Amino acid sequence: xxxxxxxxxxxxxxxxxxxxxxxxYIDNIFDEFIELHGDRKFSDDKATxxxxxxLENTNFTVIAQQKGRNTKENIERNFGMPKPEGxxxxxxxxxxxxxxxxPIITFIDTKGAYPGLGAEERGQGEAIASSxxxxxxxxxxxIVVVIGEGSSGGALAIGVGDKILMLENAxxxxxxxxxxxxxxxxxxxxxxxxxxxxxxxxxxxLDLKVIDKIIKEPKGGAQEDVKxxxxxxxxxxxxxxxxxxxxDEDTLVASRYExxxxxxEYIRK
Amino acid sequence: MVIDxxxxxxxxxxxxxxxxxxxxxxxxxxxxxxxxxxYKEIVRENYSVCPNCxxxxxxxxxxxxAQIIDEGTFEEFKLxxxxxxxxGMDSYIKKMETIREKTGIDEAVKCGTGxxxxxxxxxxxxxxxxxxxxxxxxxxxxxxxxxxxxIELKLPLIIFSVSGGARMQEGIISxxxxxxxxxxxxxxxxxxxxxxSVLTDPTYGGVTASFASLxxxxxxxxxxxxxxxxxxxxxxxIKQELPEEFQTSEFLLEHGFIDKVVERKDMKDTIHKxxxxxx
Numbered sequence: 001x002x003x004x005x006x007x008x009x010x011x012x013x014x015x016x017x018x019x020x021x022x023x024x025y026i027d028n029i030f031d032e033f034i035e036l037h038g039d040r041k042f043s044d045d046k047a048t049x050x051x052x053x054x055l056e057n058t059n060f061t062v063i064a065q066q067k068g069r070n071t072k073e074n075i076e077r078n079f080g081m082p083k084p085e086g087x088x089x090x091x092x093x094x095x096x097x098x099x100x101x102x103p104i105i106t107f108i109d110t111k112g113a114y115p116g117l118g119a120e121e122r123g124q125g126e127a128i129a130s131s132x133x134x135x136x137x138x139x140x141x142x143i144v145v146v147i148g149e150g151s152s153g154g155a156l157a158i159g160v161g162d163k164i165l166m167l168e169n170a171x172x173x174x175x176x177x178x179x180x181x182x183x184x185x186x187x188x189x190x191x192x193x194x195x196x197x198x199x200x201x202x203x204x205x206l207d208l209k210v211i212d213k214i215i216k217e218p219k220g221g222a223q224e225d226v227k228x229x230x231x232x233x234x235x236x237x238x239x240x241x242x243x244x245x246x247x248d249e250d251t252l253v254a255s256r257y258e259x260x261x262x263x264x265e266y267i268r269k
Numbered sequence: 270m271v272i273d274x275x276x277x278x279x280x281x282x283x284x285x286x287x288x289x290x291x292x293x294x295x296x297x298x299x300x301x302x303x304x305x306x307x308y309k310e311i312v313r314e315n316y317s318v319c320p321n322c323x324x325x326x327x328x329x330x331x332x333x334x335a336q337i338i339d340e341g342t343f344e345e346f347k348l349x350x351x352x353x354x355x356x357g358m359d360s361y362i363k364k365m366e367t368i369r370e371k372t373g374i375d376e377a378v379k380c381g382t383g384x385x386x387x388x389x390x391x392x393x394x395x396x397x398x399x400x401x402x403x404x405x406x407x408x409x410x411x412x413x414x415x416x417x418x419x420i421e422l423k424l425p426l427i428i429f430s431v432s433g434g435a436r437m438q439e440g441i442i443s444x445x446x447x448x449x450x451x452x453x454x455x456x457x458x459x460x461x462x463x464x465x466s467v468l469t470d471p472t473y474g475g476v477t478a479s480f481a482s483l484x485x486x487x488x489x490x491x492x493x494x495x496x497x498x499x500x501x502x503x504x505x506x507i508k509q510e511l512p513e514e515f516q517t518s519e520f521l522l523e524h525g526f527i528d529k530v531v532e533r534k535d536m537k538d539t540i541h542k543x544x545x546x547x548x
Contacts, residue, residue, distance in 0.1 A: 113478075114506075115498030115499075116503060116506060117503060117507055120497060120498065120516060122524070123482070123524070123525075123526045124478070124496075124497040125477035125482050126477075128478040128479075128497070129451055129477075129478050129480070129481075129482040130482070130483070132448050132452070133455045133458075134455070136448070136452035136455045137456075152444065153435075153444065153447055153478040153479075153497075156445070156447060156448055157478075160448050160452065172441060173440065173441055173444070174441055174443055175437070180437060183437055184437050197440075198356065198440050199440050199441060200440075200441065204441075205441065208355065208441065208442065210441055210442075257452050260448045260452050261413065261449060261453070263409075263442065263446070263449055264406035264407075264409055264410050264442060264446065264449065265352060265353045265354075265406045265439065266351060266406045266410060267353050268349055268351075269349040
């Protein structure tokens with residue numbers, strides 16, 4: 001992959017219809033996977049996929065944000081934008097993972113939590129807040145992989161982990177570049193410019209210590225070779241897991257706290 | 270950050286520069302809501318609430334603290350920290366300088382300890398006059414520090430929120446403050462300490478989606494606008510008009526997301542009562 005891609009180029013790459021989605025990777029990475037549904041409170045959010053998986057003799061709980069691979073799927077998946085019940089569903093599975101002492105893997109790929117009437121009525125803000133609140137103290141290892149778009153609190157809601165991995169062309173930001181330009185400059189047409197100043201690329205985020213590792217993509221991007229991309233992700237998941245699995249609970253939770261505790265760019269006057 | 274209404278319903282023009290004596294610029298103010306022309310002094314004596322229609326004007330952090338904390342007991346945490354401007358935006362630093370000059374406050378939240386009718390608490394009060402009360406590195410750090418201080422001192426925590434959300438000018442670092450503050454609240458929770466979150470007009474975005482929604486008890490002022498996504502964004506997304514009461518405190522109460530709507534004049538005594546009942 002040439003290094004001279006701009007942030008905006010990468011925005012286009014991760015939004016392209018042929019960009020592999022979470023389920024494409026899940027199918028390739030795990031030896032077994034079974035999807036399980038519903039938040040047991042309201043409904044089953046289709047933009048959030050949860051299930052149990054096996055990888056090299058270890059069982060994992062998998063939480064993924066799922067975009068559609070075509071228009072029909074996208075409508076079904078709400079374009080990968082979770083509603084509150086998506087976060088409540090993933091929380092249910094994370095709690096279960098803790099109960100059975102299973103490590104958790106989350107895949108982030110969303111342009112944000114869904115801004116809708118029902119979503120607000122059902123507490124989108126509370127759902128996101130509670131998800132981060134609970135993840136911060138879960139007693140099992142959490143590995144986060146940003147595979148495509150990671151925009152706003154809707155992405156971070158499942159991003160409070162011990163190891164944060166990110167695909168080379170993926171983006172992770174406070175908001176979409178369009179939303180950013182619209183708020184800061186009152187002109188969503190300046191999205192391209194916004195993308196360049198927002199520090200949303202994997203390299204920027206590694207420099208800012210928001211992520212721990214960049215996973216290289218095949219030449220031309222992940223869509224060129226989904227199998228190879230999956231292999232790379234698998235390798236990094238395994239190595240992250242191995243580095244976490246023997247850490248005792250208290251140390252694990254304390255280190256996760258410190259990791260996020262230390263995020264902030266300020267100086268003492 | 271999702272607010273386009275924050276400029277409305279400003280509190281009555283007052284001594285914005287706190288170091289200066291309390292001399293009002295003009296004597297009259299118009300209530301945005303009922304359009305009544307009001308004598309400022311009357312409004313101020315009435316907790317900055319319109320005596321005609323009950324509209325709650327916006328409060329600066331300084332005046333909020335004066336209304337909630339016993340006189341002479343507030344001790345501010347002196348962190349003396351400043352953002353390093355992680356996205357390197359010149360306009361951001363300039364903007365902050367202008368706001369500091371205008372308002373006399375250095376950031377969008379004031380934190381410290383103080384007494385509420387004799388009960389000692391850690392209190393954080395956000396200020397909508399400073400970049401819409403948005404949360405960047407400094408706000409996130411001050412809130413987190415205060416939460417940790419509450420744990421250390423074994424004190425209840427009170428946070429008054431008013432915010433447009435995460436601060437755009439600090440990009441992803443602002444976003445991460447949501448995780449940072451939420452994790453700190455989880456720690457407070459583990460320590461078995463009480464957290465009362467008070468939502469005031471407006472509370473949106475990354476603040477709604479983090480510490481503001483995590484109170485053991487969540488109170489709100491009447492008719493405050495509270496939500497995750499802004500009204501305009503939602504209308505554009507769903508292409509339909511939203512009900513009038515959408516995202517008001519009363520709407521949230523109806524949907525089960527806050528414990529109680531409390532008028533400003535009753536806020537201090539209500540918090541005091543809750544502190545005693547949680548002892």
